[in-house]
Amino acid sequence: MPRIALIGLGTIGLSMAALHLDREDTSVAVFDPRPDLNEYIRRRLPQLLSSSQGGPVDTLVDTLFSNSRLSIHDTLSSAVSSAEVIQEQGPENEAFKQRTWREIETLALPSAQFWSSTSGIAASIQNVQMTDPSRLLVVHPFNPPHIMPLIEIVPGPTTKQACVDFAVAYFSKHGHHRPVVVRKEIPGFVGNRLAFALFREACSLVNEGVVHARDLDTIVMASLGPRWATQGVFESYHAGGGEGGLASFLDKLGGTMQQVWDGLGTVNVKPQNVDAQDDGVQDDGVVRWKEKVVDQVNEAYGPFTADKAKKKETLLKQVLDVQKDI
Amino acid sequence: MPRIALIGLGTIGLSMAALHLDREDTSVAVFDPRPDLNEYIRRRLPQLLSSSQGGPVDTLVDTLFSNSRLSIHDTLSSAVSSAEVIQEQGPENEAFKQRTWREIETLALPSAQFWSSTSGIAASIQNVQMTDPSRLLVVHPFNPPHIMPLIEIVPGPTTKQACVDFAVAYFSKHGHHRPVVVRKEIPGFVGNRLAFALFREACSLVNEGVVHARDLDTIVMASLGPRWATQGVFESYHAGGGEGGLASFLDKLGGTMQQVWDGLGTVNVKPQNVDAQDDGVQDDGVVRWKEKVVDQVNEAYGPFTADKAKKKETLLKQVLDVQKDI
Numbered sequence: 186m187p188r189i190a191l192i193g194l195g196t197i198g199l200s201m202a203a204l205h206l207d208r209e210d211t212s213v214a215v216f217d218p219r220p221d222l223n224e225y226i227r228r229r230l231p232q233l234l235s236s237s238q239g240g241p242v243d244t245l246v247d248t249l250f251s252n253s254r255l256s257i258h259d260t261l262s263s264a265v266s267s268a269e270v271i272q273e274q275g276p277e278n279e280a281f282k283q284r285t286w287r288e289i290e291t292l293a294l295p296s297a298q299f300w301s302s303t304s305g306i307a308a309s310i311q312n313v314q315m316t317d318p319s320r321l322l323v324v325h326p327f328n329p330p331h332i333m334p335l336i337e338i339v340p341g342p343t344t345k346q347a348c349v350d351f352a353v354a355y356f357s358k359h360g361h362h363r364p365v366v367v368r369k370e371i372p373g374f375v376g377n378r379l380a381f382a383l384f385r386e387a388c389s390l391v392n393e394g395v396v397h398a399r400d401l402d403t404i405v406m407a408s409l410g411p412r413w414a415t416q417g418v419f420e421s422y423h424a425g426g427g428e429g430g431l432a433s434f435l436d437k438l439g440g441t442m443q444q445v446w447d448g449l450g451t452v453n454v455k456p457q458n459v460d461a462q463d464d465g466v467q468d469d470g471v472v473r474w475k476e477k478v479v480d481q482v483n484e485a486y487g488p489f490t491a492d493k494a495k496k497k498e499t500l501l502k503q504v505l506d507v508q509k510d511i
Numbered sequence: 512m513p514r515i516a517l518i519g520l521g522t523i524g525l526s527m528a529a530l531h532l533d534r535e536d537t538s539v540a541v542f543d544p545r546p547d548l549n550e551y552i553r554r555r556l557p558q559l560l561s562s563s564q565g566g567p568v569d570t571l572v573d574t575l576f577s578n579s580r581l582s583i584h585d586t587l588s589s590a591v592s593s594a595e596v597i598q599e600q601g602p603e604n605e606a607f608k609q610r611t612w613r614e615i616e617t618l619a620l621p622s623a624q625f626w627s628s629t630s631g632i633a634a635s636i637q638n639v640q641m642t643d644p645s646r647l648l649v650v651h652p653f654n655p656p657h658i659m660p661l662i663e664i665v666p667g668p669t670t671k672q673a674c675v676d677f678a679v680a681y682f683s684k685h686g687h688h689r690p691v692v693v694r695k696e697i698p699g700f701v702g703n704r705l706a707f708a709l710f711r712e713a714c715s716l717v718n719e720g721v722v723h724a725r726d727l728d729t730i731v732m733a734s735l736g737p738r739w740a741t742q743g744v745f746e747s748y749h750a751g752g753g754e755g756g757l758a759s760f761l762d763k764l765g766g767t768m769q770q771v772w773d774g775l776g777t778v779n780v781k782p783q784n785v786d787a788q789d790d791g792v793q794d795d796g797v798v799r800w801k802e803k804v805v806d807q808v809n810e811a812y813g814p815f816t817a818d819k820a821k822k823k824e825t826l827l828k829q830v831l832d833v834q835k836d837i
Contacts, residue, residue: 333738368721383744386708400692405739406741410737413732414830417725417731419728448697449708455768
């Protein structure tokens with residue numbers, strides 16, 4: 186059975202543990218410096234494991250421990266030494282990841298696969314201190330990984346094709362997850378780039394007083410969300426063009442589309458260069474839109490609660506069930 | 512019962528007819544210059560009417576005609592003369608709409624509501640030849656209107672609040688549709704602006720070879736689509752920030768987000784000004800990305816078929832059913 190070592194067991198790491206353990210043929214070795222790791226796993230993991238695990242919830246983790254499908258390790262060395270896959274979801278910090286991979290490389294089996302769950306630090310940045318950087322790739326999940334089907338597989342320019350193929354095969358195997366290979370390293374990869382492009386315009390529209398944050402959410406949930414849950418973006422516009430497909434759609438809607446593109450909002454969340462930071466107007470602009478958006482969102486939704494999260498998770502699972510008929 | 516006159520019975524108009532007729536308390540008078548209007552309605556409308564209409568499909572339209580809930584008119588005058596709501600979905604052409612509203616204004620009841628289903632021409636442009644421009648507003652649906660819940664209500668600066676309130680109340684009444692007021696006239700309104708912002712980046716990523724069009728669709732369907740079908744954009748990131756909400760999320764992801772925003776793609780679908788049209792490089796760039804994207808989409812999906820459309824519609828209805836638990 187594939188032996189997975191998980192380095193870092195925060196929210197994403199724990200959900201990844203559930204993802205791996207929901208597959209019958211795996212074992213998971215975990216390493217995380219948090220002092221209450223054992224108690225934390227016992228408290229949180231059972232809620233994430235699929236009901237197909239069977240057995241009473243309060244003894245699920247005991248069973249996983251006793252049949253060696255799950256093990257907790259005090260050292261990185263012990264966690265990774267016999268692993269076929271070593272997956273890290275530690276701090277999003279270049280120095281940490283570079284140091285960690287250099288160390289893992291000296292401890293791991295020569296055949297082990299190296300995966301990072303990072304959402305922002307490319308493999309080609311993480312691997313700079315490795316002797317053989319060709320084993321490392323990014324395996325970027327969407328939150329929560331044990332439920333959300335997307336896995337973005339992002340190799341660096343020097344990553345071996347065999348490692349890409351291994352990751353694709355692993356995540357394809359059980360049907361629920363949908364690995365997609367992203368062919369170039371690019372900030373935010375693909376999913377977040379698309380979301381952030383839309384989010385920038387969303388923030389701008391709220392800032393400009395075109396629509397309230399809650400109403401914008403209603404708009405998305407009453408149109409784009411359901412549409413894109415059942416049809417891709419290109420597929421939708423291809424259908425929208427009728428018999429002429431996407432080409433017709435672009436001819437027909439191109440004028441409005443270009444008008445929108447020419448006028449897209451350009452709010453900034455963090456000035457990136459000295460010029461921007463030195464620019465009082467720009468800086469003031471940043472503060473102003475953030476406050477406006479955050480205030481409206483807080484007013485609309487109030488504090489985050491576990492109950493709300495649970496309810497949304499149930500709905501998400503139901504939508505994913507509908508997708509099974511596609 | 513509300514008497515609706517529908518001017519223009521293309522794809523959107525026919526679906527709008529179904530939307531109105533699915534409500535028990537309405538009657539619909541239609542006007543469209545197409546010569547086969549009667550036959551077209553008899554062939555296409557029954558497929559769009561909700562099953563709650565009851566009765567055998569082949570006599571549904573006969574029943575609607577015989578109890579005067581549906582009527583076909585040879586003249587604009589006859590269609591609108593006793594209507595409480597006059598809704599146009601004619602050609603997306605400023606001159607046509609301006610002329611039509613001027614004429615309708617002379618024929619309609621003084622109390623009639625004037626709605627345009629346009630996706631691109633603001634009320635303040637459509638109303639310039641009217642004596643009283645304050646009755647007109649945009650009622651922009653998403654395709655297909657009888658299924659998709661969103662109705663964007665976009666008043667012009669001079670539209671009466673009572674007309675906005677009437678439209679919101681009408682579309683709110685039966686629970687399925689979700690009218691949202693857009694507070695400023697802006698190209699693409701809100702839903703299409705958000706979609707087009709994402710679509711621009713999608714086209715750019717395909718053009719840059721980061722991801723194949725089909726894989727990009729998979730990415731959206733395996734993450735953003737299901738997410739936004741169950742949670743709004745702001746609500747999702749608010750939850751993503753944990754206890755600190757959206758403010759924490761922006762602090763935590765702000766660096767990557769700004770990096771993405773600074774590098775968003777800028778493909779163009781139609782050069783808008785003389786400079787751009789005169790610029791051979793720009794023009795060549797436009798052609799190149801369009802061909803690449805259209806080729807990949809045609810390869811991925813092939814020609815549009817009625818069967819595919821029907822299947823996607825069924826899935827869309829299932830996702831909207833899940834939303835009823837929100």
